[in-house]
Amino acid sequence: MQLAQRLPVELIALTRATCYARPLSTSARRFTAPPAADSRVFVTTPIFYCNADPHIGHLHSTLLADVYGRFSRLRNPLAPPPVVCTGTDEHGLKIQRVAEERGMTPQELCDGVSPRFKDLADAANVGYTHFIRTTEERHKRAVDHIWRELNSRGFIYKSSYAGWYAVSDEAYYTRAQVMEVVDPKTGEKHFASIESGSRVEWMEEDNYKFRLSAFRERLIEWLSSSPNPLQPSSRTTALLASLSPADVSEPTDLADLSISRPSARLTWGIPVPDDPDHTIYVWIDALVNYLTVAGYPWKGGEAYVEGQVWPPDLMIVGKDIIRFHALYLPAVLMALDLPLPKHLLAHGHWTMDKFKMSKSRGNVANPFEAMKLWGTDAMRMYLMRAGGNSAADADYSATEIEAFYKKSLAGQMGNLLSRISNKKLIEQLSSPAAIYTAPTVVEPEDERLVELLTALPTTFDEHMATFDVHRALASVFDVLAEANRHIQLLAPWLADASPSSMHRSLFYESETLRITGILLQPFMPEKSKQLLDTLGVSEERRGWPDLGLGEGGERTMMKGKLKQLFPNVKLEEVKA
Incomplete structure (x- = not known):
């Protein structure tokens, strides 16, 4: 089936009162509530990493999803209630190391931190329908099933990796994606990700790879479709540029992707099916959460059946995780012959004193205290007003x-x-x-x-x-x-x-x-x-x-x- 057939552009078929019947332009990808009474809007937040308490940036992502879920309900009250999911990402080397530093097990760490994200959503009056944790058994079943499906279709092979890895980002980087930096306090030189600023370390290991490169043309075609599925459009422009670098000798973001780690180095994760010597890469694990919420695999007795919820109408992500959601996830879905998300909204970061809010930097605003002081709805309004331009960062003040x-x-x-x-x-x-x-x-x-x-x-x-x-x-x-x-x-x-x-x-x-x-x-x-x-x-x-x-x-x-x-x-x- 051709991509254009699988991803038709939505037609706007919602009745408008005479006083505001002016037609919408068709120059941009738009979010609309489905006109059919049996359609169900599915909105997602990123799942948040369980290594520290939430901050204002996490609240912003969650509020965007809640606002659009509620807006779809306002726009079409005859449709079934929207599905809005959020949750926590609980596997990976970063969790493993933080737990070791604190003298506890990774599960104990996650059990202590995850409820804070749920508390935040509750305190902010977020109308989520699902709060997922990647340590849940239903999620492990979905990840195991997807690995076996990808493997049976020939998209996974065993290889080796030599390159840069950022534990903080849980991400692999090419030489073109890192730079040498000098610590201003110690004068020590090290390499860091150009995109996130996170420190990277050289890593050589045997692992499994996913044939991401096989989907290069289809991904470019999808991202280039009009209107763009990834918004704001400036994000699409930047991502497409990274897929076709001016210097042809430079590797692109679509080299085959390492999707496992030796269990000798990473024990905290979901084991590779039939190979206990390897643990599934945390991002492959994490990206499956959206499918888990939708009931995948649909013959597994979950709440939803095939086609009832999937694909997401809107996925909210931060600009630092665009590659994972606009390249890796769509490629996996293509490999599985599953529909792609209709809209990806990649918002900017919240800064404080013009620096990105970061747990490691310590410049984070406490959302619980802010809502206690100004009131929940006032903070909801402020974050959406000041941070509502997803093409730009917003400074918290x-x-x-x-x-x-x-x-x-x-x-x-x-x-x-x-x-x-x-x-x-x-x-x-x-x-x-x-x-x-x-x-x-x-x-x-x-x-x-x-x-x-x-x-x-x-x-x-x-x-x-x-x-x-x-x-x-x-x-x-x-x-x-x-x-x-x-x-x-x-x-x-x-x-x-x-x-x-x-x-x-x-x-x-x-x-x-x-x-x-x-x-x-x-x-x-x-x-x-x-x-x-x-x-x-x-x-x-x-x-x-x-x-x-x-x-x-x-x-x-x-x-x-x-x-x-x-x-x-x-x-x-x-x-x-």
Whole structure:
């Protein structure tokens, strides 16, 4: 079967309300909820290495998956609930060495660290359906089955390896991928990965190899397809360049891949079937986790059957593990005649003081403390807003978090809700229905806000579909800023304010909050609920079809002393 036949470009077949029926462009790979009611969206995070506690970078990856899982549900509530998986990667030399240093077994180390990643997902209100650990028996069965399948099809052979290996990355590197560096503290010279900066060591050993080179043309064809499966497109450009170096004498990323380690060196892993002298390479083991979650091998009695979940609709990965997910995994899937992932989103890193957050460097932000200080939903919003441009890195800053909380969340959204919740203002309306009944005439002062509100659902949808999360959120805050300008202009709280000014203020500003509240449900589920509850929006009117201006239905705003949407944060009470 030809690649083009196996990977058809998706057709967008989702009904849109008239007010936002502008068609989407076809210039970029886009994420869309499936139109069929029996389709199930499958979103994955990378599985996180179990050698230390999680940091903000891990939370960012997990939140991206959660946001897109929730967004698919908002976009098509008739489809089965999305499958969202995360978990921990627990085998490999790095785990083995850390455990030895701490005087414990690798399993004890993993049993202590893995729950912290699950705790983080729970604390961040991530709606995952599966938390997988690669030490689970079901996963070991899947890895064993895949090895035997690859071997029976002639894609595995025994050979030897001589080259560079980074224990920190659990990755093999060619000479072109490493450079000599000098330790600034000791003056010691050593080699390190150009890509990750991790120290590498020379390694010579017998092992098994996977015929990765056999898939070079098919991988290039897949990565070059339009629209690109790997996003942002700049990642595709860089990866394709590495597959066709200008200097033909340089090896490419598609040399055959070593996929085992001698068990004399690596005991902590899944044994090679029928050869106890070798342990399966940790990345081959780890990449199978997505198939394990989907129930592979599908005759093994797992929760899902063939074709029900696989392939993933969206795989979230960090930019440092692109090769594994955009080359190694697709090649293995091709060898097994399995469908390839529909979308790979490779996001940037979080830095602190312009250095990549790293457990070994020690410059990591504690996500538990950050959520305790600012609130879960506020941190969800900040990480998606500041880190939503996957083509770039984001720098973590307590000062920027404070500014975002005070200016954007409390200052724009919270302040607008407080203004229209004013009891005296509501009581002066000629009729309670005026809050949800549109004025008969759009006055000149209202035109810009009406224009932005009408376009917002399409604008938001387009940015989400092309993985421009930061732009999707920017469009929301642009509307909120205009709504605040609008109510300031009309000043309905003044004693001489006209009935028209009061009506228009309350209608357009409440509609702004209602529409943005619906759109932001995937990002801040609890705060969105509080906002929509305050506005009196019915639970049945919080979906995509309700995004049209004036389409919120009858409602009565909550009265009495209302809880602040984003209350003041006393920084001295909690350590940042």
